Amino acid sequence: MVTNDEGIVSFKHKVIEEVARLAWNDELSDDYFDELVYKLVPGPKATFRCCIYKERELVRQRIRLAMGKCPTAEKEKTSSNIIQVLDPACDECPIASYIVTDNCRLCMGKACLNSCHFGAISIGRNRSYIDPAKCKECGKCAAACPYNAIAHLERPCKKSCTTGAITYDEDGLCIIDEEKCVQCGHCIHSCPFGAISSKSYLVDVIKAIKAGKKVIAMCAPATEGQFGNDITMASIKNALIKMGFADMVEVGLGADMTAAFEAKEWAEALEEGKKMTTSCCPAFINMLKKQFPEEFEKNKSTTVSPMCAVSRYLKAVNPGCVTVFIGPCIAKKAEAADESISDNADYVMTYGEFRALLRSKDMKLTPVEGEYQEATVWGKRFASSGGVANAVLECMQEMGVDTSDIKLRKCAGGQECRQALLLLKAGRLPEDFIEGMMCPGGCVGGPSKHMAENEITKAREELLSAADKRKIIENLKKYPIDKFSMYRDGHMDS
Incomplete structure (x- = not known):
């Protein structure tokens, strides 16, 4: 990649x-x-x-x-x-955002000079010159130049x-x-x-393992397909236990939990005519909270993310355990550090860090015989754009709710998320619900993905096709969801 x-x-x-x-x-x-x-x-x-x-x-x-x-x-x-x-x-990127290239003909019209209101442009011997200290980066000179001789050098970090x-x-x-x-x-x-x-928090994870604590890994739904079609969740679990982890649980189970509780919220919102957003992507939630605070309070789902759901489940049945999330997401590190959400993951590691951890023990991922599945296919597909909304709709249908008239807006990438939230703020959003994911393609397109997204998707489809077709609500009956809260503020259902 x-x-x-x-x-x-x-x-x-x-x-x-x-x-x-x-x-x-x-x-x-x-x-x-x-x-x-x-x-x-x-x-x-x-x-x-x-x-x-x-x-x-x-x-x-x-x-x-x-x-x-x-x-x-x-x-x-x-x-x-x-x-x-x-x-x-x-220190290697150019400081100037706009520069004059060799295309400059020193034309008599001097459109660049005439368009600049800040005195940033002067006429040199061979070409025009832009003084970066005076330039306000308005772009008018570039738009005015008839030869397209002025280039906009947007630095890659700012562009992203x-x-x-x-x-x-x-x-x-x-x-x-x-x-x-x-x-x-x-x-x-x-x-x-x-x-x-x-x-990175690998040192803290290692210290917890060496201290004899019960450290349990939680692998994101995006994990299947990241390392090829022969590395299953069972392969990951086997490697983690050999490394010293007490156990591993797939976060797709938490996705099932989140889908079930968001389904209740969506059903209530439909009756009230209220629009809602999903709660799974921490970067999307951060955007909502920082740039759209009113909509954050009024329209966001109050259900916790799948990572938090699994962490709370594990801590309810294993008091004192340490939970470690593994996935493609950087923002999950910030979510885990958010003290306002109790019993969330203690640590987060990316796939790159996970592979570094394996190498530090001279280990490799290898195919493992046997089946391991705790989540439904719906929970496993949370990692792809549209996967959250589809799982919630599936839950609503399992609850007997008519979803035929529900309109969804599936956003993948920062620009799509921002556009949807601007429409929501302006009261012009035509859809009922927003699924927000800050990464193109969803979590499988996260910044720490191991392979190219098309390679991951191909391997994922092969692995997911082998999963059984259990239903979400039926699957959750195996787990003590009444023992922990599924809400961000920690309150329990009455």
């Missing part, structure tokens, strides 16, 4: 792998950190950066991220964001951010506005210099 940061993503994961090895061996100390820096960047010549010293500083910052910290001690004092910028890596959370300081370094950031993580893989990354 080709990404903007393909050339360095393996190196990022190598740092995490080596830190995990130190954690397994009880060697997390400053002395070993220095050894690790020189092991990863032996020199004498630089590989990625201008000099060996910058590369080593970046490794030091990545080691801190791999331990769940900010890249520097200074940032630790001011930032709580899951997504962080490594400043030494963020649909919430306007990314700006730059006077030196051109990326700044993430934590009040606007929804933690979707798309900026991470958009940066070709690896300047943006997220905190």
Whole structure:
């Protein structure tokens, strides 16, 4: 799978792998950190950066991220964001957003000069020149140029951010506005210099396992198909137990739980003529909460996400256990850290981090004979765009609710989500319900997906075709849902 940061993503994961090895061996100390820096960047010549010293500083910052910290001690004092910028890596993009190219003919009309109201354009000997200190990035000069000689160089991190959370300081370094950031993580893989990354909590997971705690993994519905058509949920479970986890549960079971409770909410909303949004995607919920606070209070589902549902179930039947979510999502790390939602996952790891954890124990995923299925096919398909809404409708039908007239708006990607919420805010949304997912294609298109989405989808369909056709409500009768809350505020059904 080709990404903007393909050339360095393996190196990022190598740092995490080596830190995990130190954690397994009880060697997390400053002395070993220095050894690790020189092991990863032996020199004498630089590989990625201008000099060996910058590369080593970046490794030091990545080691801190791999331990769940900010890249520097200074940032630790001011930032709580899951997504962080490594400043030494963020210095290769051009500061100017608009530049004049060789297409400039120094025409007599001087349309660019005449269109600029800020005095940013001057006429040089061979071409026009834009002063980046004066340019307001309005784009009028580019629109006015008859030769298309002015190019808009939108930096990839900013282009990928649909919430306007990314700006730059006077030196051109990326700044993430934590009040606007929804933690979707798309900026991470958009940066070709690896300047943006997220905190990792593998060290905490390893410490919990080594301390003898009952650590239970929870694998996202998107997992099936991520590693090919021969790696089933049983394969993942087998590897995790060998690694030291007490057990693994598929979060598709939590998706069944969420679908059943959202079905009740949707049925009530239909009677009231009220529009609602889904609650599964944490980045979508963050967008709703930060940019549409009134709609967050009035229109969002109060049901917890599948991750939280499974975590609460596990903690209800295994008091004191530690729950670890594994999936393609960066925003789940922020959801787990949200103290307003009780008994959620204790830690979250991405597929890249999961693979690094496997390598730190010299393990590989292998095919396993035998069946393992806790979720319905509806719960398993939560990971794809439309999957949440389809599961909720299935539950409503199982409850005897007529769904023939329900109109759905299925949003996949930040722009689609934002457009739907703007219509909801304006009172012009024609649909009854919004399914919001911040990743194109749904969770299977998440920032930490292991393969290209088309490859994952092909493998998923083969694996899901082997699942039995159990019904959602019938499946949930096996589980003690009355022992824990399915609502964000923690209240129990009366």
